[in-house]
Amino acid sequence: MLGWMHCDRVQVQIRDVGLGRSRKIVIEKQENLMKRTGFVYDERYLLHDTGIYHPESPERLKTIFKWLEDSGMLSQLTRIEATKANQRWIETVHNIHYIMRFDEACISGLNEFEHPDNGICRDSYDTAFLAVGGVLKAIDAVMKGEIDNAFCAVRPPGHHAEADKPMGFCYFNNVAIGARYLQKEYGIERVGIIDFDVHHGNGTQHIFDRDPSVFYYSIHEHPSFAYPGTGREFEAGLGEGEGYTVNSPVLPGRGDDEYKRLIMQDLVPAFKKFNPEFILLSAGFDAHESDMMSGTNLSTEGYDFISEVIMNLVNRCSGGRVVSVLEGGYNLDILPLLVENHIRFLADLK
Amino acid sequence: MFVSERMAKNLITAGPDMTIFEAKTIMAEKGFRHLPIVDSAGKLIGIVSDRDIRAAMPSTLLKKADYEITLAKIMNFPVEDIMTKDPLTIYAYYTIQDTLLVMQKKKVGALPVIDQEGYLKGLLSVRDLLRSFVSVLNIDEPGCLLCIVVNAKEKTGQMKKIVDIITEERIALGSILVARAWDNNKRAIFPYLLTNNIINVKKKLIANGFELIDPMQWYLDHQQPQKAE
Numbered sequence: 052m053l054g055w056m057h058c059d060r061v062q063v064q065i066r067d068v069g070l071g072r073s074r075k076i077v078i079e080k081q082e083n084l085m086k087r088t089g090f091v092y093d094e095r096y097l098l099h100d101t102g103i104y105h106p107e108s109p110e111r112l113k114t115i116f117k118w119l120e121d122s123g124m125l126s127q128l129t130r131i132e133a134t135k136a137n138q139r140w141i142e143t144v145h146n147i148h149y150i151m152r153f154d155e156a157c158i159s160g161l162n163e164f165e166h167p168d169n170g171i172c173r174d175s176y177d178t179a180f181l182a183v184g185g186v187l188k189a190i191d192a193v194m195k196g197e198i199d200n201a202f203c204a205v206r207p208p209g210h211h212a213e214a215d216k217p218m219g220f221c222y223f224n225n226v227a228i229g230a231r232y233l234q235k236e237y238g239i240e241r242v243g244i245i246d247f248d249v250h251h252g253n254g255t256q257h258i259f260d261r262d263p264s265v266f267y268y269s270i271h272e273h274p275s276f277a278y279p280g281t282g283r284e285f286e287a288g289l290g291e292g293e294g295y296t297v298n299s300p301v302l303p304g305r306g307d308d309e310y311k312r313l314i315m316q317d318l319v320p321a322f323k324k325f326n327p328e329f330i331l332l333s334a335g336f337d338a339h340e341s342d343m344m345s346g347t348n349l350s351t352e353g354y355d356f357i358s359e360v361i362m363n364l365v366n367r368c369s370g371g372r373v374v375s376v377l378e379g380g381y382n383l384d385i386l387p388l389l390v391e392n393h394i395r396f397l398a399d400l401k
Numbered sequence: 402m403f404v405s406e407r408m409a410k411n412l413i414t415a416g417p418d419m420t421i422f423e424a425k426t427i428m429a430e431k432g433f434r435h436l437p438i439v440d441s442a443g444k445l446i447g448i449v450s451d452r453d454i455r456a457a458m459p460s461t462l463l464k465k466a467d468y469e470i471t472l473a474k475i476m477n478f479p480v481e482d483i484m485t486k487d488p489l490t491i492y493a494y495y496t497i498q499d500t501l502l503v504m505q506k507k508k509v510g511a512l513p514v515i516d517q518e519g520y521l522k523g524l525l526s527v528r529d530l531l532r533s534f535v536s537v538l539n540i541d542e543p544g545c546l547l548c549i550v551v552n553a554k555e556k557t558g559q560m561k562k563i564v565d566i567i568t569e570e571r572i573a574l575g576s577i578l579v580a581r582a583w584d585n586n587k588r589a590i591f592p593y594l595l596t597n598n599i600i601n602v603k604k605k606l607i608a609n610g611f612e613l614i615d616p617m618q619w620y621l622d623h624q625q626p627q628k629a630e
Contacts, residue, residue, distance in 0.1 A: 106600045167571050168598050211543075211597070218543060219597035250597065253543070276616055278597040279543030303617040343600045346615045381600060 086371070088398040089192050089201030090128035091185040092116055096206050099178035101170030102162055106344065106381040107206065107220040115204050115377075118387030124394060129198050133185035133205070136228070141183055143231035144224055144258055146215040153179070153222055169217045179207055179222045186229045189374045193329075194237050200365070200373045200397050202334075204390070208378040210252030210333045211279060219250065219278055226331050226376050227258045230265050233329050240264060243327030243369070245318065246271070247357050248335020248378040249345040251282025251298065255333065261292040266325045268318050270310065272338070272347045273300040297321050301338075303346035307353035310338075314360055322364050330365050330373040336380030336389040344381050354389050358396035373397070404500060405493040407533045408514050408523030414439045415480055417446060422476035425454050435511040437521055438484050445513050445521040447484035457483050490515045493522055497533055500525055539575030544595040548616040549606060553581075553588050559611075560590065566609060567592060570602040580619070589619050 097109035119125040141150060156164045157176040164171045182205035189201035209226055211219035226244055233239040244259075246252040246269040259265040274280045288296035299313035322330075336342070338349040365373040375397060380386040395401045414437045415424055424436055428451055438447040457478075459471035491500060491512045500512060504527065511526035535541055551559045560577075567574055575593035594602070606613060 104601055106598060166596075167573075168596050275540075276546045278545045278599075280540055280545075281543075303615045305617075343603055346617075 084399070085127070086199040086397065086399045087197075088128050088394060089131045089189050089198040090119075090125065090394075091131045091133055091189050091201060091203040091205060093133040093181060093185065095133070095174075095181055096178060096185075096204070098172075098174035099207055100172035100174070101220065105170050105220075107170075107208065107379075109206070110383055111380065111386060112204055112206055114383045115387045115390050119391060119394075122391060124391055127398065127400070128202075128394070129192070131185070131188050131192055131198075131201065133181050133188060135177065135180040136184035136187055138180075140187060140228055140232050141180070141223055143235065144214060144227045145212075149215040153217070164217050164222070166217065168219055169222070170220075171222075175207070175222070181205075182207060182209070183223050183225050183228050186225045186374065186376055187232050190229055190232060190237075190329075193372050193374060194233075199371050201375070202390070202394050202397055203374065203376045205377055208248075208335075209376070210246055210248060210255050210335075210378050211250070212254040213257055214254075218254065220379075221254065224254045224258060226252075226333050227255050229331050229374065229376070230259070233331075234264065239328050241266070241325060241327045241329075243322055243325060243330045243364075244268065244333065245322075245330060245361055245364075246333035246335070246378070247338070248333050249338035249342070249347055249349075250278050250335065250379065251300075252333055252378075253279045253281045256281070256286065256296055256298075259292065260288055260296065261290045263288075263291050263295045265295070266321065266327060267296045268299075268321060269297075269333075270299040270301060270313055270318070272345050273302045276303050277345060295325070301347050304348050306340070306348035307350050307356070310347075310349055310353050311356055314357065319360065319364065322368060326368050328369055328372070330361070330369045332361065332373060332375035333378045334375045334390075334393060335378035336386050336393075337382075339380075339382065339385050339389060341385050342380065342382040344379065351385070351389065351392065355392055355396070355401075358393045359401075362396050362399075402497040402533065402537065403493070404491055404495045404497065404514055404523075404525055407497060407529050408493065408525040409529065410523045412437060412521070412524055414521065415449070416441065417481035417484070418479045420477050421454060421457060421480055421483065424449055424480045425476075428454070433526075435524060435526060436480070437513050437524060438480060439521050443521060444519045445488075445490065445515050447481070447486045448488045448511070448513055449480050449484045450510065453483045453485065488513060491525065492516070497530065501530065504530070537576065538578075539593060539595065542575060542595055543597070544575050544593050545597070545599055546616055547592050547594065547599070547603070547606075548614050548619050549590045549592070550612040550614055550619070551588050551590060553586055562609060563590060563592065563606065563611065566605050567594065567602060570598075570605065572596045572598070572602060589614075591616065 101107050154176050185203050185205045192198045209221050209224040212221035212224040230242040243266045249272050251271040274282050282298045299317045301309050337344040338347045340348045434451045436449045514523040573595040575595045578591040580589040
């Protein structure tokens with residue numbers, strides 16, 4: 052067939068090749084049509100001021116935006132305007148008293164919220180609503196078929212935020228709220244969350260600990276060395292949710308090979324079995340070898356590998372439906388490149 | 402850290418005439434492995450461990466009928482017959498460090514705590530010790546571990562410098578461990594910092610001449626000489 056194939060999804064031909072005992076599966080893309088990838092960004096995300104010298108700074112998003120603009124990538128994406136989330140969606144995850152405490156802390160002009168890590172300003176509360184809102188709008192656009200998938204360049208990040216506690220620069224758990232939104236607003240039954248930030252997403256894990264309808268997978272630096280000190284292999288869900296949480300801790304310095312081994316061993320079979328109808332990503336770029344936040348030593352190519360495996364899973368399980376949400380990533384020299392590379396996989400531009 | 406803060410105080414105890422059957426049932430139901438035996442006044446006279454009870458049981462290799470006949474005979478003996486009499490004891494004012502050393506040397510799993518008159522006050526088990534270590538290392542709180550290598554021959558005061566830098570960054574310290582038995586000329590210092598915000602403190606330590614290494618690197622270096630043997 053010549054020219055573009057006019058269909059939403061890339062057709063994949065699977066051919067079995069007998070090679071003695073082992074069988075090799077060759078996947079060939081016949082034609083490659085770029086996916087319609089949404090991009091959530093709002094200048095108001097810069098208003099959340101964490102204080103001087105704080106690594107989770109507005110510069111992170113500014114740098115990403117400028118880089119995507121300069122590289123021409125931005126023009127290939129569908130811009131999605133963020134609006135503030137309705138509080139009722141935030142309440143599906145967070146305790147109402149917690150939401151009020153956060154509001155009060157910001158209104159009264161405090162510069163930290165319940166721990167020195169969590170720098171805030173008067174605008175932080177509204178910005179956090181806007182971050183959640185951005186994710187929900189991206190989900191809407193995917194569910195309505197306007198786009199295939201999306202990347203949300205939002206801040207503050209979310210995966211450390213517990214139901215009633217801010218932690219590690221996070222206030223509202225953007226991805227967890229997204230998962231609940233998918234279930235309640237769109238009747239999605241099985242949501243898969245893949246968290247490749249270098250830190251364990253304690254908040255997300257705890258929120259869905261007992262919930263077999265949301266599968267949480269996280270790969271992160273080993274908790275004996277890295278924040279927040281959770282995410283050990285034996286944390287595998289509780290009660291009915293047992294078996295629906297999988298953690299892959301990576302010892303410091305192990306790098307790409309260990310990431311590849313763990314992802315193929317722990318993530319891929321688990322997600323194939325769970326077969327999520329929608330996949331959400333907690334996309335953190337702080338595992339990179341040049342990011343001083345961690346010691347896992349993941350390379351730029353290592354990140355490509357993660358994105359590639361994830362997109363294979365997304366195409367196989369969730370019919371291409373994935374929304375990727377920015378978490379960490381603090382080295383401004385490498386962050387925008389890693390984000391661009393990640394988006395290339397979402398948009399199928401590699 | 403004193404034994405009084407960590408010992409179990411609400412104890413279930415038994416008199417010397419309690420049957421082995423009763424003792425076995427109580428221990429299985431409550432999920433503990435040591436039963437202190439006291440006299441009618443409350444003075445400690447012995448301790449029964451789950452191992453003592455197991456040792457008294459008939460062999461599981463016996464035929465079922467034989468097993469049950471033997472078991473029935475055994476079950477009505479008093480615990481007095483199987484308890485460890487005059488067990489090793491500690492006082493509530495002992496430190497956890499004392500207890501660690503005692504447990505390591507004497508290879509016991511739990512120590513009854515008594516007062517000067519011999520009355521039972523509590524029980525400190527290996528499980529209580531584990532709990533106190535989790536708490537003293539603060540590893541149940543969110544944080545991250547640094548590994549700083551310092552030259553042991555350099556003048557003293559390096560720890561102070563490190564702690565000062567951590568304090569200047571307004572970071573709460575969970576714990577600090579020092580590894581000495583590694584390289585004669587070096588010490589590895591492991592501060593556990595209760596923060597996610599470690600970039601600035603790392604930069605400052607480096608700017609002050611400290612060598613930060615990957616804790617795994619330290620571990621691997623540490624292992625090398627042993628492998629060579």
